[in-house]
Amino acid sequence: MDFVFANQDSSGWIGPEVFDLTKPRYLWGRYLFLFGVIQLIEYDPSIADSAIPQIWKFVELAHTMLQNNEGMDIWGQTRWGDFVMVLEWLYEHYPNDNEDLLVDTMSLLKANGTRWDEVLSQSVFPTVAVENLPNPFNNPLVWHGVNMAEGLKSGAAAYRYTHNETLLDLMSNGWDLLFEYHGRPSGIFAADEHLAGLQAIRGTELCVIVETMFTGSYLFQVSGDTKFADRAERIAYNALPAQLTGTMWSRQYLQEQNQVAARNMTDNPFPSDGPYSNVFGLEPNYPCCTVNHPQGYPKFVTNAFVTTPDKSSLVHVYLGPFATQTTLANNNNVNVSVDTMYPFADTLTTTINADQAFTYYVRVPSWVPNATIAVNGGNPEAVSPQNGLQSIQVGAGTTTLVMDVTPEITLEQRPENSIAVHRGPLHYAFDISRNYTVLKQNAMQPLAVDLQFLYTDTWEYAIDPDTITFNYDPPANGTLPSPIYDHELPPMSMTVTACQITWGLGGETFADSPPENATCSGSPMNITLWPYGATKLRIGEFPTFKAND
The missing domain is CATH 2.60.420.10 (Maltose phosphorylase, domain 3)
Incomplete structure (x- = not known):
């Protein structure tokens, strides 16, 4: 932060200039930096003395740019709500007797930004994976997972200065549509770059996870509706740790609900992302998640x-x-x-x-x-x-x-008559035995490795949900192992009667959709389900059978 502000342009611009000076300046990358500055000031208010004047110089420049129809590319248009949140924070804490300029800047952002109220309307909201759908908004980013996760804040941000409750209702309804048609038992929604429907083999980007957690916190704080907090907590304890190794030195770009390998994909199931996307590594596919995922837990704890x-x-x-x-x-x-x-x-x-x-x-x-x-x-x-x-x-x-808070075991219906298993905040999955191969090691940090995981045992199971039993083996010393989200480390598990079935692969590397009306090819046996976040190869959506039939 000190370096960025020490090198602030005399015009008020912060951060590096574009490499090609014939191109315009775009505002949206600065929104994220300002979120970080806000957290630093909230932790140490003494920082405000030097940081707030610098932020105000940038805000005044941004206001002028927006008045001149400058600074908004399609990324800034979809993420305008983030900048409004920054301006509202200034309004509440450091308004500098210039509230009118702040509100006018908010209004300019909304006027020039994506109409999320239209994108999230039920009449046009996509109910299936979008790769083969015509986009009615002429902007592919409105169905882009990370932009959707961030854009969901926009209506709530605008509600705070317009007091138009319709905006808040539209965001709430859009949230429900998103998880109805693209949701996962792990709490998150599917978006392997763009919205990907309900199929268990489709992916979810790590950036989607942490941005949705932050959005859920914000929507709860604005609306008071605890459904947003419930969702954010479920994501934090399931989807987020599942996409990281226990040490957090390696991460995936995309995770799958049913994930039988983490490797360079043959017959890639992700229409818009590369075959390296579900390898656990330093920066597979794109580096954005490497720098973005560390915000997940700090912001979650900050909003606790x-x-x-x-x-x-x-x-x-x-x-x-x-x-x-x-x-x-x-x-x-x-x-x-x-x-x-x-x-x-x-x-x-x-x-x-x-x-x-x-x-x-x-x-x-x-x-x-x-x-x-x-x-x-x-x-x-x-x-x-x-x-x-x-x-x-x-x-x-x-x-x-x-x-x-002793919860009950619950079942969630999924496509192809499959089911997912929950108890309280945790989703449970079959933890597939695996081997690993180091594909790459970072020369400057040997802990940063790219890992391939391949299954080493049977994973093709149907389960009888009537036979599920919950097991709890708390640590004798009252202290959980660290890391906790790794193979068979959590103290909670479930036992269920299962049988092996015929369940094919898509290409060589990912499971087909769960087979309906599965027939056992072997005798019933017990298998163990573990908290989803501790599994790196897994089955989380199961076909079912009746053990006594």
Whole structure:
């Protein structure tokens, strides 16, 4: 940050100039830098003294450029909501008595940007993979996965300064359409560059995952609808770790729900991306995910706690081993610490220290039908959340809450009459035995390797969902292994009766769609399902059979 601002152009432009000076300047790459600066200032407010004047120089330049119809290429048009969020943050914290310019800049961005209200309307929203569909908007980026993930914030961002609730409703409905027609049991949607439908062999880009998590956090904060937080939490504990090795030194560009190999693909199933896309490596296919995926968990943790609009109450949004300290209204200093192994345990013990009494809220996920909370050692009482949030009156001093969220095993219907298995926030999959080959090693960092994974055992199974049993083997010392998201490391698993079936490959490297009406070719046996995020080769959508038939 210091380097970028130290080299800021006298006009206010930040970052490098275009290599070809005959080409125009485009704004959108600066949106992302400014998001990073905001997080730094929120962590260390002293940075604001030097950074805010520099940001304002850029904003004034951007306003002039937009007035002159400059600065907006198709990427900036689809991602205009990100810049509006930056401007709204300035409006709330550092307006410099120039609120009118900020709002006018927001309006110019919206006027020159993609009409997401039209893109997300039910009448034109694609219900299948889009590679063979005519695009009615003459802009392929509106069906591009990462732009869709970022663009979903736009209506909510515009709602904040227009107060037009229709924009918020359209974003909410568009979110539902996206996951109805392209969603995955791992929480994310399919987009191997562009929207890819429901088939388990199609891919999802890593950038899509982290951007959707951030969007879910933002949409919850603007709308108050916990469906967005539920989705972001499910993605964080399933889709994101599944696309990284346990050490996080290698990542995929694309992951598959049913993934029987991670290698250079023969008969590539991804229409727009290269055959190296699902190798685990430093920067397979495109380098964008290498620099983008590290935002996923930091922003998730940053948004784990929020205040109510009047700042009188604190909301615990994401369940996990998180902590925060903040000052609420009337100088009420509050510290919160959550002791838990969630999502690999069902109990969360929260210790709250506060100067004054206040109302504390905790999100009760939609997958928790019968949660209980015990306050200060009292008897557990059933929760009765309103709009997904349970309120607890917390007194001055120390308060201890013990929340039990024991969930049920649930099944999700998938294409070809297949099913996916869930318990609480975790999706479960068959972890396919594998070998690995180092394809490439970075000369400057030997931990950064490109890895090929090939299956070494049977993966062609149908399961009898009536036989699923849940297994829990918590660590004796109360500490999870690190990394936790790797082969057979989580303390939770499931056992299910399965039988081997005929299930072909597409080309040499990916599974065909799950066969309907599968017939057993071998005797029933038990197999183990593991949390999806810990699997690197997997079956997550299964054909079914009846073991007793």
